[in-house]
Amino acid sequence: MKKYQIKTIVVTTIFILSLLSSCQVGRFVWYNYANITDYKIFPSRTVHKSTVPFTFYQSATGNTPKKIIAKNSLDHNQVFDFDTYLEESKTVAFLVIQNDTIKYENYFNKYNQSSVSSSFSMAKSILSILIGIAIDDGLIKSVNEPITNYIPELKKNGFDKVTIEHLLQMTSGLDFDESYISPFSEASSYYYGTNIRNAISKLKLKNEPGQEFEYTSGSPQILGLILERVINGKTVTQYLEEKLWIPLGMEYEASWSLDRKKNGIEKTFCCINARARDFAKIGRLYLNKGHWDNKQIVSEAWVKKSTKIESLNGSAPYYQYQWWIPNKNSFMAEGHLGQFIYVNPLKKIIIVRLGEKHGGVVWWSIFDRLSKNLGQELLH
Template identity: 60%
Template sequence: MRNKKWNNVALAIVMAMVLSSCKVGRFVYYNFADIKDYKKFPSRAVVSNDTKFKFHRTDKGKYPQSLKTDKERVSLEQLLEDNNTVAFLIIKNDTIQYEKYFNGYDQESVIPSFSMAKSITSILIGCAIDDGLIKSVDEPVTNYIPELARNGFEKVSIKHLLQMTSALDFSESYINPFGEAASFYYGRNLKREMFKLELKGEPGKKFEYVSGNTQLLGLVLERALKNKTVTQYFQEKLWTPLQMEYDGSWSIDKKNEGTEKTFCCINARARDFAKIGRLYLNKGNWNGKQLVSEKWVRESTKIDTTEGGVDYYKYQWWLPSTTGDFMAEGILGQYIYVDPSKNIVIVRMGKNNGHVNWSDFFMLLAKYPEK
């Protein structure tokens, strides 16, 4: 009887918590990030036009039919499927040399980017600098978000946000329903949550990967744009010029006058994500038109350990080696990998990471000869 009483008390406490916070309720209901999350949130659309860029195709790409693991030799296709891959593309010399879909997915399936959106947000910051909307990465973020001045952000620059050295006090835990990550992902008032943010140290001293940096970059961009949404700028600067094959979307926190979740949540098809890689493979140039400056592409993806930076991360891009390759990465094993020296783009989308070190795997595949 006593146990039943305490169980009822515990249930009442949990229900009170859930009812007092829609965010916590959504966290409890959805539990964790999922590849179908694009269906859970409101979004703004980006629309393809009549002119669509399509990669050349070949079935003669010389990629290994089988790979040796610790225990046995398995086929490439089996390895991908066994590790919860839903889409895998290898594009070399502008030609799709390998394209496979798994688990009921195909080339028309929408897949959320998760944190690959961070790299795209970085591109848009570069476009805004090119357009004169943002003066410099050295500007303090309070030039655009004066609400943070009371929290001591005058010393935080746009560069600190880009390279994750802002000293932001932010929990990146996705299993804590009361943490900042849950508030940003499941909450319905991103601006309110951003204005609460504080610092835990001096900017420019230490790298720490936290999504709050990229969401602040999104607000910097929004404020710089003034009369456009981030999605509208995305459409103008990238989606239309890249001649995307399909429509896409960017998830927002609420339906009316919502804020884009710039730390995550661009929803698109694998082939269209590959075009982001092709743009950076070609130093920001798309078929003769410079969409973002070559200087920005170079600055975004070079190794730089100054001001607290690390040799494996730059402006929202991961740097898996010292050879000039770079990649966008999302929490469930979403990747756009680019190796300019091999003229290769690899896209991997998954339900989760599986048990593969994907960056090492991409570098291995990049070494194989073309057709």
């Protein structure tokens, strides 16, 4: 072997080892791409289940269509078996609930009712609920407060004009690379890195806040830091457990992934790890305008604001307070790879879809069609 070839191999080896020695880049290279089983690779805090679980009624007969008309690989309409369609689109859990009754529940690829899946960005919607509760509790005064009231160290970075509402609506003007392709992007740093608090302290703005919508994972992570600072020594996980997981009668323990084991902070932009039925209860809470068994868990005004189509102060009409609003009849939490909690208040329907991949499906359209055609033989 020639000397220059040996030198190239040595240099390449040193470069690779240096990458792997960096925890963030090493995780990115090793794990390659986010997966719904990533709860296994990150440290986490446990969310304890309720001792008085709430369970949905079970329908004696299925009410979902047995067939579905959908596009095939050639972009032509074709009739598919409904279960096959779900399985081939890499769905692992699909749950349809109407009037507190499970009309359809199925699991695929060795998943079952007790299988855990990462929420990915559905956690943003759950975080929004916790922010609303913190306001109800008087821990946060108003969404109109500047975030520097709670994170004063960001003043030097020009965040004085950024309010909590700007973060909720993704109109903060944050300079944040949302790419999950590059190991050096902010999104990868937050997902694979081990010091999110430090990463937040380095954030900058690229636009004036309140001018335009731009989806970034940095905004909900800043909200998570604010929440951590106002809940009187509790962890964000403990607040989730106290305010939602136990009051909503969750059937299973869950967890929230952290950036690191010792003194870690929750990845509030993602990564609540739970089961389909318990995710559905988040939908039920908002279906009932924040009420749960005659108790107001979060204010009705917060739910209304979070799910109302409007475009004030640069916000997008289809996105309010970390919830997606595809049309006037429905709203949903959505996560990477096609995780969904869909709610249609008019039809009293909740749909949860968890998947290994998005599957090339416009899922909110499928959910809307199911809401209109529940009980029919063919979904068209």
